[in-house]
Amino acid sequence: MTALDKNPDPGATRAPGEPLVVLSGVDKWYGDLHVLQDINLSVRQGEVVVVIGPSGSGKSTLCRTINRLETIDRGSITLEGRPLPQEGKALAQLRAEVGMVFQSFNLFAHKTILENVTLGPTKVRRQPKAEADKRAHELLERVGVAHQAAKYPAQLSGGQQQRVAIARALAMDPKVMLFDEPTSALDPEMISEVLEVMVDLARRGMTMIVVTHEMGFARTAADRVVFMADGAIAEENDPESFFTAPQTPRAQDFLGKILKH
Amino acid sequence: MQAVLDDFPAYLEAFGYTVFLFLVSGVISLLIGTVLAAMRVGPVAVLRLVATVYVSLLRNTPLIIVFAFFAFTAPIFGIRFGWLDVSIGPFDFTAFFGAAVVSLSLYTSAFVCEALRSGVNAVPLGQAEAARALGLPFGGVMTQVVLPQAARASIPPLASVQIALLKNTSVAAVFGVGEAVSQMRSFNNDNADQRYTIALAFVIGYVVLVEVVSFFSARLEKRYRVTTA
Numbered sequence: 001m002t003a004l005d006k007n008p009d010p011g012a013t014r015a016p017g018e019p020l021v022v023l024s025g026v027d028k029w030y031g032d033l034h035v036l037q038d039i040n041l042s043v044r045q046g047e048v049v050v051v052i053g054p055s056g057s058g059k060s061t062l063c064r065t066i067n068r069l070e071t072i073d074r075g076s077i078t079l080e081g082r083p084l085p086q087e088g089k090a091l092a093q094l095r096a097e098v099g100m101v102f103q104s105f106n107l108f109a110h111k112t113i114l115e116n117v118t119l120g121p122t123k124v125r126r127q128p129k130a131e132a133d134k135r136a137h138e139l140l141e142r143v144g145v146a147h148q149a150a151k152y153p154a155q156l157s158g159g160q161q162q163r164v165a166i167a168r169a170l171a172m173d174p175k176v177m178l179f180d181e182p183t184s185a186l187d188p189e190m191i192s193e194v195l196e197v198m199v200d201l202a203r204r205g206m207t208m209i210v211v212t213h214e215m216g217f218a219r220t221a222a223d224r225v226v227f228m229a230d231g232a233i234a235e236e237n238d239p240e241s242f243f244t245a246p247q248t249p250r251a252q253d254f255l256g257k258i259l260k261h
Numbered sequence: 262m263q264a265v266l267d268d269f270p271a272y273l274e275a276f277g278y279t280v281f282l283f284l285v286s287g288v289i290s291l292l293i294g295t296v297l298a299a300m301r302v303g304p305v306a307v308l309r310l311v312a313t314v315y316v317s318l319l320r321n322t323p324l325i326i327v328f329a330f331f332a333f334t335a336p337i338f339g340i341r342f343g344w345l346d347v348s349i350g351p352f353d354f355t356a357f358f359g360a361a362v363v364s365l366s367l368y369t370s371a372f373v374c375e376a377l378r379s380g381v382n383a384v385p386l387g388q389a390e391a392a393r394a395l396g397l398p399f400g401g402v403m404t405q406v407v408l409p410q411a412a413r414a415s416i417p418p419l420a421s422v423q424i425a426l427l428k429n430t431s432v433a434a435v436f437g438v439g440e441a442v443s444q445m446r447s448f449n450n451d452n453a454d455q456r457y458t459i460a461l462a463f464v465i466g467y468v469v470l471v472e473v474v475s476f477f478s479a480r481l482e483k484r485y486r487v488t489t490a
Contacts (some may be wrong), residue, residue, distance in 0.1 A: 053381045067394055068396065069390055069393065084418025087399075087484060088306070089398060092393075092397065092398045093396060094396075095394055095395065095396040096395065096473065097396075099394075100391075100394035102387060102390070102391060104385075104387050104393075106385075106387035106388060106390060106391035107391070108388060108391065108392070108405075108408075109410060110410050110485075111412070119392075119395065119397075119405060119406075120395035120396060120397070123397060123401050123405060124395060124396040124397055124401070165391075165455070168391075168395070169394075172359060172396065175484075186409055248328050
């Protein structure tokens with residue numbers, strides 16, 4: 001990990017940018033299950049927010065509501081002050097502005113690596129193919145899989161696939177990137193190659209919301225840690241304070257369990 | 262068999278009508294079936310309902326009744342095919358042919374829809390989610406990501422549906438189209454002593470045609486196989 005110097009003074013907060021993503025009073029139910037409970041979260045321009053918490057705490061659901069892959073039952077979510085559109089063209093346009101990286105990569109199985117990265121720019125942004133190809137090659141270079149451009153997703157390792165997925169999202173020049181447990185499906189030795197790409201992104205000033213179990217990443221790259229339990233935000237703090245002195249019993253219990261080993 | 266060999270051009274011409282019925286209805290049924298499948302998996306509740314009702318109706322009705330509808334009932338409502346009068350070489354395509362094509366196409370499209378839908382269901386949900394997350398609208402998600410993969414998964418069931426269509430063209434014999442079975446009947450009428458060999462000759466014809474369809478299906482399957490190594 002090379003971004004240890006991101007927060008030279010761990011207690012200090014970063015110069016606040018404009019609020020980019022704002023969730024206020026968000027509630028969501030699956031039947032009787034109250035999966036998101038009165039979520040209030042504001043993510044500023046350039047901020048890296050890491051969402052952690054036990055499984056079933058609603059952190060993935062929270063992440064997926066931000067580009068409306070999950071709908072919400074109450075409250076509001078805004079991107080740059082504009083509420084998320086309900087559906088149709090406006091929603092598609094919003095999604096184009098929000099990059100998403102999935103736990104299971106979800107690369108398009110029938111398209112080559114290059115085509116995976118150029119699909120959005122050519123079909124959504126109507127970029128000329130040559131231009132999209134050029135940019136895709138740059139991005140694939142940046143995430144270290146340029147030489148695999150002509151292959152199909154199934155021919156790549158998990159770590160490589162996830163880095164391609166990051167390049168695919170970046171090709172749309174998103175305003176914010178959502179990461180939904182990007183390393184949870186990876187073999188241990190592939191996790192670091194994905195995290196390195198993410199740390200690099202964070203250093204370049206990308207606004208990121210990252211659901212993860214990687215505490216190392218949270219400590220080194222996050223500006224803020226959001227701890228969720230039972231569908232609610234239980235605690236929010238800068239990483240150093242959160243990991244050294246968690247305030248709530250739930251967070252203390254959680255950290256006690258995962259940091260023990 | 263001698264009867265067939267003596268008038269082999271009639272045999273070939275009859276199978277020619279079978280092939281025409283199959284090709285035209287096959288293409289139309291694939292088009293309509295694709296639209297129906299998109300409706301059934303789409304986000305618009307009304308379209309889903311319409312497609313579901315259509316599939317239930319057509320799939321649950323015996324083909325011969327669909328034929329009877331377009332031959333006897335539809336004209337009452339002004340749906341006629343009398344305008345159809347095309348000749349290609351020895352083939353004349355008239356109202357009977359038109360009604361047969363419409364019956365076969367509408368009937369088969371319900372099965373095409375379901376074969377495609379099984380293919381769509383075989384595409385992991387994450388594929389569509391990733392496409393939506395990129396900002397593709399529903400149409401783009403379907404045409405760029407879901408349907409190409411669904412089509413691949415649908416090739417075997419689609420081939421079965423199209424093979425069934427090829428054999429179902431024989432129902433048109435009852436409704437005035439001079440296709441293979443109709444010709445077989447007239448051979449039988451004139452040569453009652455050769456019934457078994459005449460049947461054999463026409464069975465061979467169908468087997469050959471179905472084999473051709475199977476061959477193309479296998480080729481498509483091979484060509485669109487997902488590269489994994």
